[in-house]
Amino acid sequence: MLNPQQHAAVEYVDGPLLVLAGAGSGKTRVITEKIAHLIARRNLAPGKIAAITFTNKAAREMRERVAKMISAEAAQALTVCTFHALGLKFLHIEHERAGLRRNFSVLDADDSGALIKELAPAGIKPDALWRLRNLVSQAKNAGLTPEQAADAARGAPELEAASIYERYQARLAAYNAVDFDDLIRLPLQVLESDAEARAGWQERLRYLLVDEYQDTNDAQYRLLKCLIGPRGGITCVGDDDQSIYAWRGANPENIDQLGRDWPNLKVIKLEQNYRCAKRILRAANTLIANNPHLHQKSLWSDLPDGPPIRVLECNDNDHEAERIASIASHLAEKHKARWNEFAILYRGNHQARALEKALRLARVPYHLSGALSFLDRAEVKDVLCYLRLIANPSDDAAFLRVVNCPKREIGATTLEKLGKLAQTRHMAMLDAARNDSALKAMASRPAAALAGFVRLIDGLRQTAKQSSAADLVEAVLERTHYGAYLAAQAPDPAQRERRMGNLRELVEWFRAMGKDGGRAGDLTSQLALLTHADRDDPGNALRMMTLHAAKGLEFRFVFIVGCEDGTLPHEGAMDEGRVDEERRLMYVGITRAKELLTLSFSARTRRFGELLTNQPSRFLKELPEAELHWQGRNPEADAEVARETAESHIARLAALLGD
Numbered sequence: 001m002l003n004p005q006q007h008a009a010v011e012y013v014d015g016p017l018l019v020l021a022g023a024g025s026g027k028t029r030v031i032t033e034k035i036a037h038l039i040a041r042r043n044l045a046p047g048k049i050a051a052i053t054f055t056n057k058a059a060r061e062m063r064e065r066v067a068k069m070i071s072a073e074a075a076q077a078l079t080v081c082t083f084h085a086l087g088l089k090f091l092h093i094e095h096e097r098a099g100l101r102r103n104f105s106v107l108d109a110d111d112s113g114a115l116i117k118e119l120a121p122a123g124i125k126p127d128a129l130w131r132l133r134n135l136v137s138q139a140k141n142a143g144l145t146p147e148q149a150a151d152a153a154r155g156a157p158e159l160e161a162a163s164i165y166e167r168y169q170a171r172l173a174a175y176n177a178v179d180f181d182d183l184i185r186l187p188l189q190v191l192e193s194d195a196e197a198r199a200g201w202q203e204r205l206r207y208l209l210v211d212e213y214q215d216t217n218d219a220q221y222r223l224l225k226c227l228i229g230p231r232g233g234i235t236c237v238g239d240d241d242q243s244i245y246a247w248r249g250a251n252p253e254n255i256d257q258l259g260r261d262w263p264n265l266k267v268i269k270l271e272q273n274y275r276c277a278k279r280i281l282r283a284a285n286t287l288i289a290n291n292p293h294l295h296q297k298s299l300w301s302d303l304p305d306g307p308p309i310r311v312l313e314c315n316d317n318d319h320e321a322e323r324i325a326s327i328a329s330h331l332a333e334k335h336k337a338r339w340n341e342f343a344i345l346y347r348g349n350h351q352a353r354a355l356e357k358a359l360r361l362a363r364v365p366y367h368l369s370g371a372l373s374f375l376d377r378a379e380v381k382d383v384l385c386y387l388r389l390i391a392n393p394s395d396d397a398a399f400l401r402v403v404n405c406p407k408r409e410i411g412a413t414t415l416e417k418l419g420k421l422a423q424t425r426h427m428a429m430l431d432a433a434r435n436d437s438a439l440k441a442m443a444s445r446p447a448a449a450l451a452g453f454v455r456l457i458d459g460l461r462q463t464a465k466q467s468s469a470a471d472l473v474e475a476v477l478e479r480t481h482y483g484a485y486l487a488a489q490a491p492d493p494a495q496r497e498r499r500m501g502n503l504r505e506l507v508e509w510f511r512a513m514g515k516d517g518g519r520a521g522d523l524t525s526q527l528a529l530l531t532h533a534d535r536d537d538p539g540n541a542l543r544m545m546t547l548h549a550a551k552g553l554e555f556r557f558v559f560i561v562g563c564e565d566g567t568l569p570h571e572g573a574m575d576e577g578r579v580d581e582e583r584r585l586m587y588v589g590i591t592r593a594k595e596l597l598t599l600s601f602s603a604r605t606r607r608f609g610e611l612l613t614n615q616p617s618r619f620l621k622e623l624p625e626a627e628l629h630w631q632g633r634n635p636e637a638d639a640e641v642a643r644e645t646a647e648s649h650i651a652r653l654a655a656l657l658g659d
């Protein structure tokens with residue numbers, strides 16, 4: 001049952017609506033209910049509704065939730081996706097208006113990073129490269145052209161970035177490719193400059209729903225502004241206390257901007273939290289009260305008080321990890337809980353390492369999200385791109401990834417020439433490389449290398465006709481001398497072995513998929529299976545993720561580790577006076593817990609081989625002392641915990657004996 005405010009938010013369709021409310025108050029629930037309402041009660045065609053979420057994972061979850069309320073057919077027609085996916089959909093339809101050819105490629109962060117590195121001065125240091133990429137990306141997100149970026153430059157680094165930006169865009173155009181930033185920037189350019197396109201899209205998408213609105217950046221806001229038609233068909237839900245992406249350009253000011261741009265904006269506040277035990281909510285509210293507030297919110301919960309929030313003081317990271325693994329095991333037994341009801345949250349991915357080790361020893365199944373997945377490993381991606389190119393010679397993104405991998409001395413200028421030719425002749429890059437006059441216009445070495453590459457791919461295409469996909473992978477590895485290339489790339493034998501192991505595993509995957517006699521002719525479908533299969537479903541495993549990745553999720557048992565000054569709040573943020581954003585991050589973490597919250601810190605941390613002494617996080621001191629139980633400080637309370645532990649041991653023994 002929805003509460004009256006939620007109900008009002010679902011029913012209101014007379015103009016733009018903003019639902020501004022704290023964590024766990026049912027904002028996301030309002031979006032799913034409203035989608036069902038728009039279809040069932042307002043007769044809106046599902047194809048005209050778009051819900052925008054912050055991550056692909058959130059989109060998948062929302063789609064599943066909505067699917068239970070509406071017909072399968074309606075669910076199919078809905079658009080539920082991220083801003084970037086919406087931009088991609090737009091560009092597929094409007095490629096001409098955006099100046100792209102059909103079948104343009106999308107460079108992922110890796111590919112575009114590699115391209116910027118090629119354009120950057122040789123030997124650039126990783127952190128300088130990182131800053132350069134950021135500057136280019138910022139200019140793109142601010143909607144600046146390279147010339148405008150140069151004009152706006154305030155110093156040498158920005159001027160340099162503007163010049164790289166210009167060459168980077170030229171290269172993208174030559175490749176008929178876009179990067180992630182373009183997925184927002186190009187649709188925006190089209191919509192802001194072309195009234196006809198704008199009117200068309202306002203008709204195509206009659207109602208928009210945006211989750212986690214506080215984390216939209218300026219370009220995304222402008223995109224929304226273009227898409228909202230005269231009817232004002234939009235519902236945004238958000239929480240300014242959970243704005244944690246300022247470092248990536250998110251602008252919580254957009255909350256107020258909505259009211260300025262739409263004076264008829266209706267604002268609804270939700271005040272009941274349905275997620276957290278009272279004590280957890282009190283702690284979260286007390287913590288966030290330390291931040292300045294523009295929008296006052298008071299959040300209450302009808303749920304029981306729940307047990308005290310535990311604070312663990314540990315000797316070092318290994319000790320912390322061991323204690324958490326053992327506490328999680330006890331809790332799982334005591335509450336007969338499933339592992340996927342547990343989450344361990346941390347500030348940075350590197351903190352997972354000690355935890356992984358301890359969880360393995362304790363035989364706790366876990367899933368690391370956000371860590372580099374198998375399919376994202378460089379060597380696996382290389383091979384998959386060969387397969388993509390073999391299956392589809394006009395896959396330019398795949399062509400660009402493998403044409404110089406292993407190194408074939410086909411330089412950037414050569415590729416740029418090739419890209420321009422492909423563009424003027426409307427052909428794929430691989431086909432352009434077959435063009436004799438094009439090759440003649442190039443220096444002889446790269447021309448010969450290109451011709452060799454074409455022969456290699458043609459040969460592999462022949463092989464593909466007669467062999468299984470697994471055999472084809474082996475042929476790719478052999479004919480490209482990939483092993484030798486890896487050896488040169490990874491001089492460390494252990495690393496080389498790991499990478500070769502990944503490739504062997506890939507061959508095994510294809511063998512397993514092709515068991516029922518699959519030929520490489522099915523390569524395309526096998527590849528699609530590989531990349532679209534939901535390999536992300538962690539099943540019944542404890543979740544480990546960063547606090548950022550935990551946004552929007554909820555778990556019965558939550559651990560936040562590394563509650564130390566320097567870790568959380570993060571050192572860099574402390575230096576730069578961004579503690580408020582770290583506090584919001586802590587608020588997000590605390591409010592993920594439904595029943596039991598455990599906070600831990602280590603007295604010492606090993607960093608770069610040095611043993612450093614830590615101070616407990618300032619956030620621990622900001623929490624209400626009465627709600628906390630510092631383990632090790634109060635013998636009586638500890639005895640209680642110890643008794644529970646012993647009970648769960650006895651229960652386990654009894655279960656074993658009973659078997």
Ligand SMILES: Nc1ncnc2c1ncn2[C@@H]1O[C@H](COP(=O)(O)OP(=O)(O)OP(=O)(O)O)[C@@H](O)[C@H]1O
Pocket residue numbers: 001002003006021022023024025026027028029030239242273274275551552553554591
């Ligand atoms: N009216 C209601 N009655 C009972 N449970 C509800 C109600 N509304 C929401 N819930 C439940 O409360 C929990 C939190 O809801 P939801 O995830 O929608 O909150 P949220 O405001 O989006 O939280 P966050 O700010 O963390 O994203 C969910 O388990 C949801 O099913």
Ligand SMILES: [Mg+2]
Pocket residue numbers: 027028029211552
């Ligand atoms: Mg939510």
